[in-house]
Amino acid sequence: MYLAKVYVTLKPTVNDPQGLTIKGALHNLGFASVEDVRAGKYIEVRVKESDPKKAHIQIDEMCRKLLANPVIENYRFDLEKA
Amino acid sequence: MYLAKVYVTLKPTVNDPQGLTIKGALHNLGFASVEDVRAGKYIEVRVKESDPKKAHIQIDEMCRKLLANPVIENYRFDLEKA
Numbered sequence: 001m002y003l004a005k006v007y008v009t010l011k012p013t014v015n016d017p018q019g020l021t022i023k024g025a026l027h028n029l030g031f032a033s034v035e036d037v038r039a040g041k042y043i044e045v046r047v048k049e050s051d052p053k054k055a056h057i058q059i060d061e062m063c064r065k066l067l068a069n070p071v072i073e074n075y076r077f078d079l080e081k082a
Numbered sequence: 083m084y085l086a087k088v089y090v091t092l093k094p095t096v097n098d099p100q101g102l103t104i105k106g107a108l109h110n111l112g113f114a115s116v117e118d119v120r121a122g123k124y125i126e127v128r129v130k131e132s133d134p135k136k137a138h139i140q141i142d143e144m145c146r147k148l149l150a151n152p153v154i155e156n157y158r159f160d161l162e163k164a
Contacts, residue, residue: 001117007124022125025148031140035083035128042089042124043104046117058113066107 003082009040085164091122
């Protein structure tokens with residue numbers, strides 16, 4: 001059993017209205033030191049797989065096919081035995 | 083300048099319809115080995131602050147006040163010099 005921690009972020013050149021909204025809200029709350037906010041997704045996927053290499057290949061395929069949109073998003077993931 | 087990488091996850095006892103939907107979609111795509119999926123948020127916050135202790139306190143306050151809902155969500159963050 002492996003647990004993949006997947007991080008999906010917008011590519012740096014892509015506009016991020018959610019991040020801008022969070023930044024505005026933080027400023028309104030008095031956090032004037034906030035320079036920039038980028039919002040992304042964090043997904044934990046648990047797979048029944050004993051071979052870490054196979055698990056890695058599967059998770060990468062899941063990211064490309066469903067979890068991330070490769071046109072506008074980057075993804076990375078850590079794999080740990082669970 | 084510090085960059086905080088904030089991870090917000092639903093508490094384990096809280097129902098996660100988004101995670102269940104992703105799990106169903108992965109099964110439909112043929113990833114039968116997927117056991118469980120939990121969806122969360124990943125937020126990068128860049129703060130203009132030279133003291134790491136002060137940055138840590140500020141980010142923690144941002145999490146409690148805006149980024150996470152402490153009733154149903156857990157949060158953690160890493161702080162790195164940027």
